[in-house]
Amino acid sequence: MSILVFGHKNPDTDSICSAIAMAELQTKLGKDIKAVRLGNLNKETEYILNYFNIELPELIEKVKDEQEVILVDHNEKGQSVDNRDNSKILLIVDHHKIDLSTADPINLRFETVGCTSTIIAKLFKENNLVPSKEIAGLMLSAIISDTLLFKSPTCTDEDIKQAKYLAEIAEIDYEKYGMDMLIAGTSVDDKTAEEIYNMDMKPFSFGDQTATVAQVNTVNINDILKRKNELIKVMQEKIKNDKLSFALLMITDIVNKGTELLVVGDKTLANKTFGLDMSKDTVYLEGVVSRKKQIVPPLTNAAN
Ligand SMILES: [Mn+2]
Structure with a gap:
C-alpha cells in the first residue's frame, strides 16, 4: 500500500502543491507514495495545475486503519483526514501552530516560515x-499564494530565497506569473455565497468558543460586499448547524493590502479584539491580510 500524502481539508494552493512536491521528493528517495487531496480545488490552484500540466490528485475523505500517511500544511485533527487516529503518521511538515497529540512518537518538521513549500524546497536541498x-x-506558486507575492507579514527571507531558487528552476518570471495567478484565483462571479464562504474556511477554537474563519481574496472589496446579505445568511446557517459562537469572513484586498472583516453571530470577541462597532457587521482592518498571523492570534489572546 502506497504512503498517502495530503494537506488540509478544504485545500488551498499550498496544501495541494506541497503534497504533490512531497510525493516527488519521497519518490526520489525511493518511497512508494501518492499525493491525494481532502477536498475540491479552488480557482487559483486549478489555474496552477493547468499551467504546469499536472494531474489532479485523487480525492479521499478517510483513510483505512494502519494506512501510512505524511501530512503537509496542517496538523490539527479537525482539519485532517477522517480516521486519522487509526493511521500511522510518518511525518508532518507544517508552518501552523501546533495542536496535536499522538499515541506514538512521530517525525515533525515545523518552521516559522510563510509556506509549507518553502520547507519542502529546503528538504530537497538537504537531500x-x-x-x-x-x-x-x-x-513557487504555493509560496506566492501563501505570502501574497511576498507582501503578507507571514513572509520571511527564507520564503523569498527559496521562491527565487524555484523560479530559476521553473524558468518563470515570478512577478508577472504571480500576479496573473493571484488574480485568476479571485473571480467569484460564478460562485454561490455558500461556495464563497466555504472556499477557504477553517474551524478554530478561541477559549471555550468555536468559530469558523473564512478568507476570500479580491482586487475589489465591493465585488464581495455587494453580496453581504447572502453571505450573512450562509454564515448564520453555518453557526446554527455547527453550533458555533460566531463566523468570520475576511474579504482581503490583495492589491491595497487590507481586510474588510464580516462578523456574524456573537460579536463580543470581535469587538474586544478588532474594535468592531457592535451595531455593524463589518470592520475594515488596514494592513491585515493574514488569517494565521493577524486574525487568529489576536482572537486567541483576547479569548484567554
Ligand atoms: Mn500553507
Whole structure:
C-alpha cells in the first residue's frame, strides 16, 4: 500500500502543491507514495495545475486503519483526514501552530516560515536533490499564494530565497506569473455565497468558543460586499448547524493590502479584539491580510 500524502481539508494552493512536491521528493528517495487531496480545488490552484500540466490528485475523505500517511500544511485533527487516529503518521511538515497529540512518537518538521513549500524546497536541498521544473513551479506558486507575492507579514527571507531558487528552476518570471495567478484565483462571479464562504474556511477554537474563519481574496472589496446579505445568511446557517459562537469572513484586498472583516453571530470577541462597532457587521482592518498571523492570534489572546 502506497504512503498517502495530503494537506488540509478544504485545500488551498499550498496544501495541494506541497503534497504533490512531497510525493516527488519521497519518490526520489525511493518511497512508494501518492499525493491525494481532502477536498475540491479552488480557482487559483486549478489555474496552477493547468499551467504546469499536472494531474489532479485523487480525492479521499478517510483513510483505512494502519494506512501510512505524511501530512503537509496542517496538523490539527479537525482539519485532517477522517480516521486519522487509526493511521500511522510518518511525518508532518507544517508552518501552523501546533495542536496535536499522538499515541506514538512521530517525525515533525515545523518552521516559522510563510509556506509549507518553502520547507519542502529546503528538504530537497538537504537531500541533495533538485525538483523537476514543474514541481519547482508548483512550490513557487504555493509560496506566492501563501505570502501574497511576498507582501503578507507571514513572509520571511527564507520564503523569498527559496521562491527565487524555484523560479530559476521553473524558468518563470515570478512577478508577472504571480500576479496573473493571484488574480485568476479571485473571480467569484460564478460562485454561490455558500461556495464563497466555504472556499477557504477553517474551524478554530478561541477559549471555550468555536468559530469558523473564512478568507476570500479580491482586487475589489465591493465585488464581495455587494453580496453581504447572502453571505450573512450562509454564515448564520453555518453557526446554527455547527453550533458555533460566531463566523468570520475576511474579504482581503490583495492589491491595497487590507481586510474588510464580516462578523456574524456573537460579536463580543470581535469587538474586544478588532474594535468592531457592535451595531455593524463589518470592520475594515488596514494592513491585515493574514488569517494565521493577524486574525487568529489576536482572537486567541483576547479569548484567554
Ligand atoms: Mn500553507
